Amino acid sequence: MTDTADTRPSPAGDSRRRAVVGFILDNLVWLILIVVALAFSAAIPNFLQIGIFLNILEQSTFVGILAVGLSLTLIAGHMDLSIESVMALAAMVVALTFGTGGAGGGLELHPAWLSFPVSLAMALAVGIVIGAFNGLLVVRFSINAFIVTLGSYIVVRGMVVALSGGRSVYGLPDAMRVMAVDRILGIPLLAWALIATYIIFALILTKTPFGRHIFLIGGNVTAAFRAGIKVGGVVMATFILSGALAGFAGWLLSSRTAGATANLGIGMLFQAFAAVVIGGVSLKGGQGRLSGVFAGVLLLSSIQTAINVMGMPPHYTQMIQGALVLAAVLLDTFKTTIRRHYL
Amino acid sequence: MSKDQPLLVLDDIKMRFGAIEALRGVSFSVDGGEVVALLGDNGAGKSTLVKIIAGGQRATSGRVVFEGRDRQFDSPAEAKAAGIETVYQDLSLCTNVDVVANFFMGRELTRRVLGIPILRQKEMEQETAKALAAGGTSIPSLRVNVEHLSGGQRQAIELNRFVHWGGKLVLLDEPFAALGVEQTRRGLEMVERVRARGIGVILITHVMAQAFAAADRIVILRHGIVAGNVKTEETSPDEVVRMITGGIGRIARATENQPETGAGT
Numbered sequence: 001m002t003d004t005a006d007t008r009p010s011p012a013g014d015s016r017r018r019a020v021v022g023f024i025l026d027n028l029v030w031l032i033l034i035v036v037a038l039a040f041s042a043a044i045p046n047f048l049q050i051g052i053f054l055n056i057l058e059q060s061t062f063v064g065i066l067a068v069g070l071s072l073t074l075i076a077g078h079m080d081l082s083i084e085s086v087m088a089l090a091a092m093v094v095a096l097t098f099g100t101g102g103a104g105g106g107l108e109l110h111p112a113w114l115s116f117p118v119s120l121a122m123a124l125a126v127g128i129v130i131g132a133f134n135g136l137l138v139v140r141f142s143i144n145a146f147i148v149t150l151g152s153y154i155v156v157r158g159m160v161v162a163l164s165g166g167r168s169v170y171g172l173p174d175a176m177r178v179m180a181v182d183r184i185l186g187i188p189l190l191a192w193a194l195i196a197t198y199i200i201f202a203l204i205l206t207k208t209p210f211g212r213h214i215f216l217i218g219g220n221v222t223a224a225f226r227a228g229i230k231v232g233g234v235v236m237a238t239f240i241l242s243g244a245l246a247g248f249a250g251w252l253l254s255s256r257t258a259g260a261t262a263n264l265g266i267g268m269l270f271q272a273f274a275a276v277v278i279g280g281v282s283l284k285g286g287q288g289r290l291s292g293v294f295a296g297v298l299l300l301s302s303i304q305t306a307i308n309v310m311g312m313p314p315h316y317t318q319m320i321q322g323a324l325v326l327a328a329v330l331l332d333t334f335k336t337t338i339r340r341h342y343l
Numbered sequence: 344m345s346k347d348q349p350l351l352v353l354d355d356i357k358m359r360f361g362a363i364e365a366l367r368g369v370s371f372s373v374d375g376g377e378v379v380a381l382l383g384d385n386g387a388g389k390s391t392l393v394k395i396i397a398g399g400q401r402a403t404s405g406r407v408v409f410e411g412r413d414r415q416f417d418s419p420a421e422a423k424a425a426g427i428e429t430v431y432q433d434l435s436l437c438t439n440v441d442v443v444a445n446f447f448m449g450r451e452l453t454r455r456v457l458g459i460p461i462l463r464q465k466e467m468e469q470e471t472a473k474a475l476a477a478g479g480t481s482i483p484s485l486r487v488n489v490e491h492l493s494g495g496q497r498q499a500i501e502l503n504r505f506v507h508w509g510g511k512l513v514l515l516d517e518p519f520a521a522l523g524v525e526q527t528r529r530g531l532e533m534v535e536r537v538r539a540r541g542i543g544v545i546l547i548t549h550v551m552a553q554a555f556a557a558a559d560r561i562v563i564l565r566h567g568i569v570a571g572n573v574k575t576e577e578t579s580p581d582e583v584v585r586m587i588t589g590g591i592g593r594i595a596r597a598t599e600n601q602p603e604t605g606a607g608t
Contacts, residue, residue: 207461207462208453208459208460208461208462209451209453209460209462210460212440212444212451212462213449215437215439215440215444216437216440216444216448216449218439219437219438219439219440220435220436220437220438220439222433222435223435223436223437223448224437224448224449225399225418225419226397226399226419226429226431226435227419227423227435227448227449227450228418228419228420228423228424228449228450229420229448229449230420286437286439286440287439
């Protein structure tokens with residue numbers, strides 16, 4: 001390791017070059033995303049349309065919101081595998097209560113718009129309860145988060161199937177479909193929800209002491225504890241937030257699909273993981289920025305959309321996304337080397 | 344608190360881990376503005392004692408009296424709130440964040456916007472810069488992550504941190520282990536500055552020269568009991584070495600102590 005920084009006189013040009021290299025490394029995913037989007041636009045006829053980009057944004061909503069919760073737990077040095085199942089359970093609970101077709105209970109509220117906030121509260125409550133359960137096992141009983149949330153992942157998916165009896169639910173009241181149907185300024189509400197989630201949580205992570213503590217705990221839990229940070233409480237909060245975000249994603253998903261099926265959202269956990277890793281969140285904890293994760297999510301859905309538009313079979317998506325995850329990990333190692341040499 | 348009352352009194356502290364008795368009745372006291380060097384061989388119980396005072400470990404029996412009150416700190420947070428700062432042997436830094444974030448770890452300055460606490464980054468950076476400058480430490484950029492800093496720079500951050508926050512009692516657990524000669528000298532200066540502010544210091548060290556340079560009193564632990572408690576000017580390195588290795592025992596102050604046999608436990 002070369003520690004020349006304090007001895008070498010650093011001329012303005014040198015520090016500017018370092019600033020540029022640092023900026024590029026920090027925002028590498030965005031550069032890749034832009035390059036990929038330009039390449040698709042050039043190579044695929046009809047790709048360059050505002051509609052397609054809005055569609056990419058809209059499609060990213062569910063994986064994107066899951067990825068925020070996953071990032072929180074990963075940065076704190078843990079992980080949450082249960083998010084996909086929690087999302088499905090939240091969607092199923094909402095659909096079972098308000099759905100008019102299939103296994104739906106067909107609950108009607110007066111006035112009708114009440115179903116909007118009530119269903120949102122239900123979905124969030126499902127997420128918070130399971131998140132709190134995960135957090136409790138991780139914090140109180142010091143069980144590895146991988147095991148805890150893998151268990152929840154399986155149990156909660158089982159609950160989805162059990163609750164619905166394997167049947168699907170359809171026909172949600174109009175008040176609950178607002179999120180999936182309406183637009184503001186020409187942009188779908190789902191996309192707004194996604195963007196708002198990223199902005200809020202990026203601010204929480206970078207601007208609040210709570211966010212700072214998440215990074216400190218992920219970096220060195222002993223040091224954070226010694227410094228008087230309430231480690232257990234913060235970790236608990238990341239699991240509850242992760243659950244609540246998954247519940248929120250489930251609420252949006254039920255709105256989008258106007259119901260729920262027992263296998264709703266299967267595979268989204270791994271897409272969320274891929275996006276998070278591509279976005280530069282370290283699996284070792286303490287590293288990551290939501291702007292990178294957002295770019296990772298957009299990158300994955302751009303590729304998916306391009307493959308759809310080109311009419312290629314969907315399994316190519318899986319292969320490409322898998323390869324991207326490996327590339328992202330390699331890139332991360334590469335970035336560390338570059339940093340050491342140039343910064 | 345009256346002036347003649349000691350800042351910290353340890354009264355017959357015992358610590359048992361299963362069959363092992365790490366501390367077999369340790370008693371000594373520290374005054375405000377006094378530097379006490381704690382010496383002892385490996386396994387003498389120094390680090391256990393630090394954890395009991397600094398929070399995080401509860402003594403099996405015995406009393407910790409801090410500022411005249413019986414205290415047992417369940418966590419470092421509680422001890423810190425009471426005014427006890429600790430610099431640990433293994434550094435307590437988060438290398439994944441920058442110097443400022445480390446300096447203010449757990450004590451971030453905030454302002455409230457709509458009731459939500461928001462970090463005051465600029466003020467924290469300025470204060471860190473001021474504190475490091477006062478401590479004579481130069482770090483090229485406070486926004487650089489600690490992982491890119493040298494071992495000496497890291498230790499300097501820790502030392503500046505305790506000088507800045509101070510509190511009422513500072514525990515230093517082998518703080519100069521990774522430092523060079525010049526930095527160690529500066530570290531000892533920092534101890535002196537802290538003492539001048541009326542803060543009590545417990546300095547744990549292996550290096551006899553450091554103990555004699557900085558301490559008013561030297562307490563020697565041996566096999567979990569106090570084997571010596573002497574004023575620095577009334578002893579010599581030779582004598583201290585003999586107390587560490589078990590040649591002799593000498594208690595200068597009239598503090599009651601368990602006999603070396605440990606009988607009655």
